[in-house]
Amino acid sequence: MSRLPQTQRALQFNRVGGPEVLEIATSAPLPSIKPDQILVKNAYAGVNYIDTYFRGGVYPASPLPYTLGREGEGTIVAIGSSVTDYKVGDYVGYMGPESQAEYTAVSANYVIAVPAGVEPGVTAAVLLQGLTAFTLIRDAHEVKRGDAVLVHAAAGGVGLLLCQLLRAVGAGTIIATASTKEKLQLAEKNGATHGIDYSKEDWVARVKEITGGQGVIAVFDGVGKSTFDGDLEVLARKGSLVSFGNASGVVPPFSIGRLSAKNLKVLRPTLFMYLTTKEEFTEAATELLRFVKEKKVDVKIHKIYSLEEAQQAHKDIEGRGTTGKLVYKL
Numbered sequence: 564m565s566r567l568p569q570t571q572r573a574l575q576f577n578r579v580g581g582p583e584v585l586e587i588a589t590s591a592p593l594p595s596i597k598p599d600q601i602l603v604k605n606a607y608a609g610v611n612y613i614d615t616y617f618r619g620g621v622y623p624a625s626p627l628p629y630t631l632g633r634e635g636e637g638t639i640v641a642i643g644s645s646v647t648d649y650k651v652g653d654y655v656g657y658m659g660p661e662s663q664a665e666y667t668a669v670s671a672n673y674v675i676a677v678p679a680g681v682e683p684g685v686t687a688a689v690l691l692q693g694l695t696a697f698t699l700i701r702d703a704h705e706v707k708r709g710d711a712v713l714v715h716a717a718a719g720g721v722g723l724l725l726c727q728l729l730r731a732v733g734a735g736t737i738i739a740t741a742s743t744k745e746k747l748q749l750a751e752k753n754g755a756t757h758g759i760d761y762s763k764e765d766w767v768a769r770v771k772e773i774t775g776g777q778g779v780i781a782v783f784d785g786v787g788k789s790t791f792d793g794d795l796e797v798l799a800r801k802g803s804l805v806s807f808g809n810a811s812g813v814v815p816p817f818s819i820g821r822l823s824a825k826n827l828k829v830l831r832p833t834l835f836m837y838l839t840t841k842e843e844f845t846e847a848a849t850e851l852l853r854f855v856k857e858k859k860v861d862v863k864i865h866k867i868y869s870l871e872e873a874q875q876a877h878k879d880i881e882g883r884g885t886t887g888k889l890v891y892k893l
């Protein structure tokens with residue numbers, strides 16, 4: 564094994580703010596591994612909207628400087644003493660913090676071997692968003708054949724994967740919202756049966772119209788503040804509002820009594836609380852990567868950025884100009 568360096572490049576910020584606070588630390592310490600961890604030399608790391616929440620102060624980031632990242636892909640260069648199922652040299656994908664750096668120490672519970680036939684970069688592109696989409700329609704609200712559902716920001720990273728998985732499980736009416744005609748066309752190519760430009764149209768009225776006044780049994784909403792009230796309106800009796808993100812801002816406190824008019828459910832899930840054990844992660848990630856390998860799930864990569872282009876990546880995803888996934892190549 565080649566000797567590991569003492570320091571590394573890492574994407575960090577020292578204070579919260581706009582994309583300009585992002586900087587590349589050139590001599591960040593190499594992480595040390597605990598007995599149940601492995602050290603990965605990253606080849607790719609996924610960009611996620613959550614990176615902007617930490618950078619901008621929506622979610623607390625400590626300690627500073629804070630190294631960003633939640634998923635990656637690369638070669639194992641060191642193994643903790645209690646890890647038995649991986650070895651140095653294995654090429655793996657993983658979920659875990661501080662992945663937007665040259666090296667990441669990650670719990671072996673959240674590691675998966677990249678299957679032959681899955682292209683480099685694709686595992687880092689699909690793991691977190693794919694598993695999010697998977698658990699949202701399986702655990703948050705189990706979507707059944709024939710269901711009418713609504714997906715907001717349907718041309719985004721999670722959105723496109725949601726559309727594909729909803730089609731795969733046989734949802735009957737898959738209504739997509741997005742802010743341009745091109746994004747809606749993409750969502751429809753990926754499984755949506757109807758598209759609404761929620762930046763221009765009265766999307767609440769359109770959802771009611773499309774569903775013949777019945778409404779949808781589930782809304783999958785990563786947009787948050789700007790769509791929350793409308794979501795309650797378009798849900799059918801006993802429907803679920805699955806609110807899983809805050810791209811437009813955090814949903815303000817609301818009166819629980821608003822749910823009783825239609826016996827609605829509101830959920831605010833996070834992926835890591837669905838996949839808490841090695842077994843849960845491995846089962847879901849294995850199935851997801853099998854879908855990718857068999858081309859049952861198409862992973863649309865918007866753009867591959869260098870770590871040095873991180874400010875631009877943040878501007879792009881917050882500026883609503885992206886479709887699918889943004890990835891860093893280390």
Ligand SMILES: NC(=O)c1ccc[n+]([C@@H]2O[C@H](COP(=O)([O-])OP(=O)(O)OC[C@H]3O[C@@H](n4cnc5c(N)ncnc54)[C@H](OP(=O)(O)O)[C@@H]3O)[C@@H](O)[C@H]2O)c1
Nearest residue numbers: 612716719720721741742785807808809810811833834883
């Ligand atoms: N809970 C979890 O475990 C979990 C896991 C992964 C992701 N998420 C959440 O899922 C959502 C999607 O994440 P992603 O990484 O796939 O991002 P993304 O969907 O690729 O990008 C966000 C999209 O949100 C839409 N949007 C609506 N209002 C916006 C506004 N005011 N500013 C910026 N964007 C706005 C934009 O699409 P339009 O232009 O079409 O409106 C934009 O493209 C995020 O909220 C993220 O935090 C949650």
